[in-house]
Amino acid sequence: MANNADNIQMMRPMVDGVAYVASKGTALPASxxxxxxxxxxxxxxxxxxxxxxxxxxxxxLKDMSGSVCVTIQSxxxxxxxxxxxxxxxxxxxxxxxxxxxxxxxxxxxxAVEIEEKPFVFDMRxxxxxxxxxCVPRMRLNTHDAIVFKSSGALAAGITYDCLPDSNGNNAYxxxxxxx
Numbered sequence: 001m002a003n004n005a006d007n008i009q010m011m012r013p014m015v016d017g018v019a020y021v022a023s024k025g026t027a028l029p030a031s032x033x034x035x036x037x038x039x040x041x042x043x044x045x046x047x048x049x050x051x052x053x054x055x056x057x058x059x060x061l062k063d064m065s066g067s068v069c070v071t072i073q074s075x076x077x078x079x080x081x082x083x084x085x086x087x088x089x090x091x092x093x094x095x096x097x098x099x100x101x102x103x104x105x106x107x108x109x110x111a112v113e114i115e116e117k118p119f120v121f122d123m124r125x126x127x128x129x130x131x132x133x134c135v136p137r138m139r140l141n142t143h144d145a146i147v148f149k150s151s152g153a154l155a156a157g158i159t160y161d162c163l164p165d166s167n168g169n170n171a172y173x174x175x176x177x178x179x
Contacts, residue, residue, distance in 0.1 A: 009125035011049060017041030018050065019082060020120045021090060028118055032132040032176035039120055042094065043086030046155065050121050051081040052133060052171065078162035078170035080119070080135060083144075087154045094158060095143055114140045116163060128178025135171045137163035 020039035029036060057075035060068045084091045092101045098115065100108040116139040123131045144157040162170040 006127070009129060009131070011123040011125050011131060013045065014122045014124055016122075017043065018045050018121055018123060019084070020122065021094065022118050022120075024115055024117050026118050028134040028136055028172070029120065029132065030174075032130040032174035033179075036120060036122075039118075040090055042084050042090045043088055044084070046083035046085055046153075046157075048083055048157075050123075050133070053079045053081070055079070079141065080121075080133075080138060080160045080162060080171075081157060083155055083157040085153045085155050094140065095146075095156060119160075124178075130174075130176040130178065132174045132176075133171060134174070135160075135162045136165035136169070139163060 019042045020036055021042055022039045026038045055075070055077045056073055058071045059074040061070045061072065063069045084094070089101055089105055092105065092107055094114075096107050096109060096114075097112050100110065100112060116137045119135045119138045121133040121135075123133075125131055138160045141159045141161045143159065146154065146156045148154060164170050
């Protein structure tokens with residue numbers, strides 16, 4: 001296959017946003033163009049974009065001579081990292097938990113476990129190509145320090161674990177050509 005520069009993609013957010021969250025149990029869209037009903041945009045995401053990391057750990061099995069005779073996959077995980085730039089109620093709920101953000105936007109910080117939720121990431125590439133990443137079960141792993149200062153957005157990078165759905169899939173990536 002020959003090189004094709006048209007296959008090089010640089011992703012941009014859609015007009016309405018890039019990262020969308022819904023309540024646990026909300027059905028995911030099954031294509032890059034299906035309507036996002038019941039999903040809400042968390043707002044602007046930093047210029048670093050959305051990072052999808054797939055980790056596979058291998059274990060080597062050796063024979064009596066010490067030669068590797070087979071490798072097996074011993075672990076598999078998927079993570080998403082992003083940095084929301086807005087300090088809104090949806091972002092606060094992702095950082096602190098739904099029950100820890102009241103109607104006025106006040107926050108309680110405690111050890112209550114944060115519930116998993118489905119997420120959708122919508123992006124547009126060169127030539128208008130649509131890319132949609134759907135994660136059925138995303139759970140907060142960790143977040144960066146929240147720095148209160150005058151020279152930057154009140155924001156924290158968030159790392160999520162992407163847990164498998166009932167079909168064993170951690171995420172789905174859908175593509176569609178511009179219409």
